[in-house]
Amino acid sequence: MRSLMGVSEPRAEQAKASLPTVAPTAPAIAAPAPDPIVLSTRGLSVWYGSALALRDITIDIPRNQITALIGPSGCGKSTLIRCFNRMNDLINGARMEGEVRFDGELISAPGIDPVGLRRRIGMVFQKPNPFPKSIYNNVAWGARINGYRGDLDDLVERSLRRAALWDEVKTKLNRSGLELSGGQQQRLCIARTLAVEPEVILMDEPCSALDPISTARVEDLMDDLKNDYTIVIVTHNMQQARRVSDRTACLMLDEAPGEGHRTGILAEFSPTDLLFTNPKDPRTEAYITGRIG
Numbered sequence: 001m002r003s004l005m006g007v008s009e010p011r012a013e014q015a016k017a018s019l020p021t022v023a024p025t026a027p028a029i030a031a032p033a034p035d036p037i038v039l040s041t042r043g044l045s046v047w048y049g050s051a052l053a054l055r056d057i058t059i060d061i062p063r064n065q066i067t068a069l070i071g072p073s074g075c076g077k078s079t080l081i082r083c084f085n086r087m088n089d090l091i092n093g094a095r096m097e098g099e100v101r102f103d104g105e106l107i108s109a110p111g112i113d114p115v116g117l118r119r120r121i122g123m124v125f126q127k128p129n130p131f132p133k134s135i136y137n138n139v140a141w142g143a144r145i146n147g148y149r150g151d152l153d154d155l156v157e158r159s160l161r162r163a164a165l166w167d168e169v170k171t172k173l174n175r176s177g178l179e180l181s182g183g184q185q186q187r188l189c190i191a192r193t194l195a196v197e198p199e200v201i202l203m204d205e206p207c208s209a210l211d212p213i214s215t216a217r218v219e220d221l222m223d224d225l226k227n228d229y230t231i232v233i234v235t236h237n238m239q240q241a242r243r244v245s246d247r248t249a250c251l252m253l254d255e256a257p258g259e260g261h262r263t264g265i266l267a268e269f270s271p272t273d274l275l276f277t278n279p280k281d282p283r284t285e286a287y288i289t290g291r292i293g
């Protein structure tokens with residue numbers, strides 16, 4: 001009998017014996033590695049009516065990492081994060097130019113269903129926004145409308161466990177989500193997002209309404225989630241960006257020729273450690289040291 005490599009068994013045994021014992025057995029066909037970039041923009045600009053809010057943004061968001069967006073109020077952080085799952089489509093008068101790609105595909109291409117896109121790229125907002133439904137139904141809601149065929153009880157439990165909320169709510173799943181504390185409500189919203197099994201989670205200031213203990217719980221949770229998800233978080237809290245993120249993008253307000261008002265631009269996008277210890281752009285340095293913004 002011959003092996004797949006065309007080497008008779010005894011010779012194959014000899015060859016194996018001469019290999020270091022720790023050498024892994026290579027699979028016959030290796031699966032292609034996923035692209036390390038999950039979301040990318042090229043020359044992205046956004047207008048609200050005639051006002052340019054965000055100008056010429058080119059950024060690559062790495063897979064299974066946490067990317068923080070920081071910058072002064074009004075510089076377009078929320079606008080940018082909303083471009084990633086076409087939430088700006090829902091805003092009257094919002095218009096976009098340039099490219100946004102998800103897994104290499106243009107998200108604005110004809111035939112892309114924005115609802116399907118938002119299932120794969122979920123969003124958690126600043127203010128926890130549970131539905132006026134039971135804890136159980138808050139989590140089960142998305143799966144139900146997507147026609148989930150698996151065991152719903154199991155999905156609800158898994159999602160609540162993943163959101164580090166199960167132990168606090170397992171005995172009161174039929175109580176209203178609105179009865180939970182703010183920090184618990186935010187974790188419920190995270191569980192609701194996880195239940196539709198997205199690939200990316202966008203978070204727009206998810207902790208700004210939370211106390212330090214709830215904030216720490218959400219931060220721990222993010223660290224755990226990044227093994228399976230890509231996270232993009234907008235935060236005004238620079239300590240938080242330093243604690244949780246792998247890379248940080250610093251947006252700034254800049255005079256745009258002929259615009260008559262300032263618009264958001266990307267000043268710097270670097271590994272977080274580097275951005276906070278050795279910023280390349282003087283505007284980033286001014287912002288992180290509190291001199292602007």
Ligand SMILES: Nc1ncnc2c1ncn2[C@@H]1O[C@H](COP(=O)(O)OP(=O)(O)OP(=O)(O)O)[C@@H](O)[C@H]1O
Nearest residue numbers: 048053071072073074075076077078079080091264
């Ligand atoms: N729905 C909207 N309609 C009109 N203009 C808007 C809308 N949303 C945002 N803008 C404008 O776009 C610019 C960027 O706003 P955006 O909310 O993205 O900033 P931000 O960086 O998230 O600010 P903050 O830190 O205060 O949340 C601002 O000038 C804002 O007034």
Ligand SMILES: [Mg+2]
Nearest residue numbers: 077078079234
């Ligand atoms: Mg914002």
